[in-house]
Amino acid sequence: MGAHGIDTLRLSAEDALGLLERGEATSRELWEAYRAAIDAQNPELNAFLTLVDEPEGDGIPIAIKDVISTKGIRTTAGSKILEPYVPVFDATVAARCKAASMPCLGKTNTDEFAMGSSTENSAYGPTHNPWDLDRVPGGSGGGSAAAVAAGLAPWALGSDTGGSIKLPSAFCGNVGLRPTYGTVSRYGVVAFASSLDQVGPVTRNVRDNALLYRIISGRDVHDSTTVDVPPVLLPESEDLKGLRIGLPRQLNDLDGIEPGVKAAVASAIALAESLGAEIDECELPLSVDYGLPCYYLIAPAEASANLARFDGVRYGARSDGPDFREMVMRTRHDFLGDESKRRIMIGTYALSSGYYDAYYGTAQKVRTVIKREHDALFEKFDLLISPTCATTAFRLGEKSADPLAMYLTDVLTIPSNMAGLPGLSIPCGLSDGLPVGLQLVGPQFSENLLYRAGHALEGAIGFDPVPGRLA
């Protein structure tokens, strides 16, 4: 039991809201309970990079991924190049949390510029998985996922480009939503790949997730790519009657899916059927074959331009040089990490004259193909289900020397991301004591449906989100 008798490991955000509403706890007490948990566990988890010492707001506290600008609170994006950077403005999602009286607990660890699948690319050291400290929490949003799983925050904001919310949620036993592209503002979110980046909630359960999504979503005048969003409903239903669920063979039968993952997903599918869903196999061949390679052209290409602003001129770290060119080169050499440099080089190459058509141009066309392939499936199915990842959390250092193996971690989350579709990862059981993630993907703007299905399945699965070693 934590400070003020508040059990941060088990308390949901909705429960916490109840405590506040009934006057059984104050916002300050909640804050202090989570802060005490952070003080106790963060040294071994490294989930937070920066802590806030004075809460602002009298609601439920929140942890915010360090790619999201927070006015007056250092925002590093996991990079040394932004080590001294303190934003003068709030990202729209941070402002919306503030408007909802949610005090920020601190900024959570991330792979540098959200480029990675394990949080090992953070310039500030990796985050450790609360279920097994020798394992990664997934990435890039490993800090937010670990914080929620270990009870250091009731909920958190993540950002997802290729799977950075869904994957860590799967590895840490959380519920994570990557929303439909355009439903959540990217204003103030340090850009990785603009056409793919999307902020979303990381929570302990599905209803909390809907609550937070309701707060952060909706059109924003500062982001031209946002749209109006249908009202977000809190899921109630316990069944899946009338839902047609497709199982894309290429996602479910992929080589390399661990037996324990397969088993947990299979039993979740059986439960879905028992809750009244119609289940059928389907095909998604092009999306799975081409999703990952196209992603690794488009995302680095956009990143190569997005990261070019880190030139040492206006903010952040700078290495001096005899002239502008030299100063920029030294600054970027000294303060950007290897993975960032790798992707800048890949992206620059993909956009170069003579290569554009073959690489970036073709990848964009394939993206349309991927979108159409998904659209066609949604004429027959309401939702698609697959594992979120082929494996459970791997060991720290296991893949860090092999970028390609690391990239393959996202092979199941990338296809729907490339199509701009929403995806919800919920825990569906354990494999060797580690959480397994179930990925639910729906058509654009189907978040309410994903929440309804996720909520019913969550009840049937009965997953205990408390890591065994902390229970």
Add this chain to the structure above:
Amino acid sequence: MSGETGVTWEPVIGLEIHVQLKTETKMFCRCKNGAGGEPNSQTCPVCLAFPGALPVPNRRAIEETVKLGLALGCTIADRAVFHRKNYFYPDLSKAYQISQYDEPLCSGGSLLVPTADGDIVIGITRAHLEEDAAKNVHVAASGRLHGATATLVDFNRGGSALLEIVTEPDIHSSEVAKRFLQLLRQTVVELGLSDAELEKGSMRFDVNVSVRPAGTTELRTRTELKNMNSFNFAAKGIEKEITRQVAIYESGGVVVQETLHFDPGNEESPPTRSKEEAQDYRYFPEPDLVPIYPPLELVEQLRQQIGELPSARIGRIADTLSFYDADVLVTGSLDRLWSAVVEAGADAKETANVLANAFVAAGIDPAAVDARELAKLVSARSEIPRAVFDEALTHLGDPGFSADPYVAQKAVSDVSELDPVIEAVIAANPGQAEQFRGGKEGLLGFFVGQVMKETRGKADPRVVSDRVRSKLAG
């Protein structure tokens, strides 16, 4: 031009013009537009490219670009796209410029350039919208780039809306290039899009020059002339470059592709040259913005706002006056006043002369002038003393100006009043009178001048001249 080898060389000139739109706010953020004020006082996270800041396009700027496109007879795109143009430079905060690439707002138009020998049509390849760069200030003891020890950046201008217009290589003389630029400037100013002031940099242009044997259609290696900030200077620069290229070909040489940078502060100094590096800007569609689909109704609405264009007006007025007069009136923004004065009863040619000469010299704002009063003045011009007329002109812009007191001071043409003065002058200058009678007709002016002096300029010189001649003959 013709060279020593007997080959006639034809210049091939293309222009790329940048015009700063005078929108209230910048192109992609809501900072006040227009440089000035304390350095970096008109900035925000967007134009300073803070992490996560996103562009939101300025609707007004898009509308004004469409308007210019319509004025130039361009096709307005059903779908236009912003691209990122990537390069590192301290004045470019994002390290990419948001510009347009293969899907510009306007394409395929033309501008008619009337000349004394008929109209010349210059093709407009495209007109598109982009953002301006900030301003670098190089700091050194001398204040000049050479030996600079540091560069300061003022981002007040950074992110302003910039209109780019690119012509086809349809221009074949420096004179036409100059006239095209003048007319385009006049068009932009009249449409209210920009002040287009060269000195302030709100209009800038680059010139591509090559030459080829007349009669051929090949495009030879071109050089680019940058930073010329007056039309006359541009014409001279183009002329020199043509001569240089012809000389190279005539002596069997090859023109190298390069850029000639002029020093805007010092027109006398020769341009510095730089090899044109093959820049790879890695253009790709700006993912932070959605494509623009200009609605048809809006395009039509904007079309309605466009009045008769300067080149059309030159053509129309040249039917009444000479081409030269028409050109001066229109490019001097004087033709509307001219029409009004003529409408009020003044002679067309006389009015044009007054407006083109005296008026411009007096520096009067045409908009402040009462055309009917000016018409009265112009009509009485031959009957009032020159000094009185000039005096009247300087007061034309005064509120409530009336021509009446000036017209009332008509010159003295009454012979009975003038004859005694004339006779006295002849009597006082017997020597000159003798010479005149002996055939030295040039002395007529001397006598008229003496009479004018005696009458303090109030005499009508034409009457005086007639009377002097008949008195001396008689």
